[in-house]
Amino acid sequence: MxxxxxxxxxxAAALDLAASEAKAYLAGIDDALVRPRTSNATPDVxxxxxxxxxxxxxxxxxxxxxxxxxxxxxxxxxxFVMGGGTPAALGADWLASTLDQNAYNWISSPFASRVEQVxxxxxQDLFGLPGDWGGVxxxxxxxxxxxxxxxxxxxxxxxxxxxxxxxxxxxxxxxTIVSGGYIHVSALKAIAMLGLGRDRVKRLSRDGAGRIDLxxxxxxxxxRNQEPVVIIANAGDVNTGDFDPLADILAIGRxxxxxxxxxxxxxxxxxxxxITRHLVEGLEHADSVAVxxxxxxxxxxxxxxxxVRDAAYLAGAFGASAxxxxxxxxxxxxFGNLGPEMSRRARSLAVWATLRAYGRSGIRTMxxxxxxxxxxxxxxxxxxxxxxxxxxVPLNVVCFRFHPPGFPEDRLDDLNRRLGEMVLDDxxxxxxxxxxDGKVAVRPAIVNWRTREEDVDLIVTVVRELGARAIVxxxxxxxxxxxxxxxxxxxxxxxxVVKPQR
Ligand SMILES: Cc1ncc(COP(=O)(O)O)c(C=O)c1O
Numbered sequence: 001m002x003x004x005x006x007x008x009x010x011x012a013a014a015l016d017l018a019a020s021e022a023k024a025y026l027a028g029i030d031d032a033l034v035r036p037r038t039s040n041a042t043p044d045v046x047x048x049x050x051x052x053x054x055x056x057x058x059x060x061x062x063x064x065x066x067x068x069x070x071x072x073x074x075x076x077x078x079x080f081v082m083g084g085g086t087p088a089a090l091g092a093d094w095l096a097s098t099l100d101q102n103a104y105n106w107i108s109s110p111f112a113s114r115v116e117q118v119x120x121x122x123x124q125d126l127f128g129l130p131g132d133w134g135g136v137x138x139x140x141x142x143x144x145x146x147x148x149x150x151x152x153x154x155x156x157x158x159x160x161x162x163x164x165x166x167x168x169x170x171x172x173x174x175x176t177i178v179s180g181g182y183i184h185v186s187a188l189k190a191i192a193m194l195g196l197g198r199d200r201v202k203r204l205s206r207d208g209a210g211r212i213d214l215x216x217x218x219x220x221x222x223x224r225n226q227e228p229v230v231i232i233a234n235a236g237d238v239n240t241g242d243f244d245p246l247a248d249i250l251a252i253g254r255x256x257x258x259x260x261x262x263x264x265x266x267x268x269x270x271x272x273x274x275i276t277r278h279l280v281e282g283l284e285h286a287d288s289v290a291v292x293x294x295x296x297x298x299x300x301x302x303x304x305x306x307x308v309r310d311a312a313y314l315a316g317a318f319g320a321s322a323x324x325x326x327x328x329x330x331x332x333x334x335f336g337n338l339g340p341e342m343s344r345r346a347r348s349l350a351v352w353a354t355l356r357a358y359g360r361s362g363i364r365t366m367x368x369x370x371x372x373x374x375x376x377x378x379x380x381x382x383x384x385x386x387x388x389x390x391x392x393v394p395l396n397v398v399c400f401r402f403h404p405p406g407f408p409e410d411r412l413d414d415l416n417r418r419l420g421e422m423v424l425d426d427x428x429x430x431x432x433x434x435x436x437d438g439k440v441a442v443r444p445a446i447v448n449w450r451t452r453e454e455d456v457d458l459i460v461t462v463v464r465e466l467g468a469r470a471i472v473x474x475x476x477x478x479x480x481x482x483x484x485x486x487x488x489x490x491x492x493x494x495x496x497v498v499k500p501q502r
Contacts, residue, residue: 035427088358123135137339148287214252231258236267261288398459402415412440416439
């Protein structure tokens, strides 16, 4: 296959092949093991001098994807916090590739610019943010944190008479940045990328973990009386789904020269349901907010959103111009000048389509289903004599560990670490371990639009079954212990798939 132009005639066949394989893949995803037990067959070959042609290349890729892909778009992937793609979002995402718009500015694509403008306004409405805020679509919450904190850095420089983007940071004192124990590593990464020093973030929570301590916050702000301070609060801790006391933090912040950034990567979806809305009360008083789309909104990777009370700070942080790029104007937005990337994929299409397809109430119904499912898992954990729940379940994450009665406390971490590896290898459900409150634990997070009761019911079943086996491996000296009451007496053979009952 010498030159792509000679492949013109294969375009329709290539798209048909991708579509038919995609349909087959997704048709099996509800019941498939999350991580297939086959080896990854991606061919390890040198860059070919002579290509094999589009259809053969696609067929090769499809074969290795089938063997190697984690079924993370399916209903039993509970690791990290990862959603799938709704039908509307996935279809629109395909269109984004087909149309191949550069969502830089109005000249590169009026269509993508306008769809992003509408989408950002819809998202603000969905999350209860004021309509006069600015926003931009990013690749995810890491870059949304980066954008929000870049806006904060600009504000902080201007408070001291310095245009940081033009003049740099030298000559300015170090920034005072405070947070709690829930700060996500991506916010620290953003702080590092912004040259502010991630080790400078002060964690104002008791023992460096958990919620921001309001008394400690008030006293830091009082000490730094005349100094501008940046506060990073969390709506949704990744281990437990817990929230910093946002309303109080925002009230304290308003009395001082403080910029409050809220990382709500998944927790911001608390705003869409009256059951959980109180957790984000006062959000409209924040200065910047980060949220993800590829988590609870269920649009395909990658998709995140940064919202800033005063869009001028975003424009100041990210504005760039050159004579050939044209001029920005309010009616002709240039989102490439409000975020870190200039040339950008039209990520708005998938978001627009899912919001248009399911509306506010569809998103609320999905979120509330996940809230109920998390409570269901928590109740099952509480009812099992060999499981110990480690945290409240305010949202969609259930943090617990395997804790057979009488098992030596000092070996529980090893036992749970081994169990976490076994869960990942097993593949019926999928989540690894974390460390919470000094204990190795699991923390399944429920966000996928496909997930049903029968999927989450496998969480406790699999943990107890594999836990009984992990005891034998992690603590052979304890192997004479009787299986805890109700634990699987005859564990399924490795590889045996317990299909969710549909
Ligand atoms: C609270 C929080 N913030 C930020 C992120 C980073 O998001 P992303 O990986 O989409 O960049 C995550 C991811 O899990 C998160 O849970």
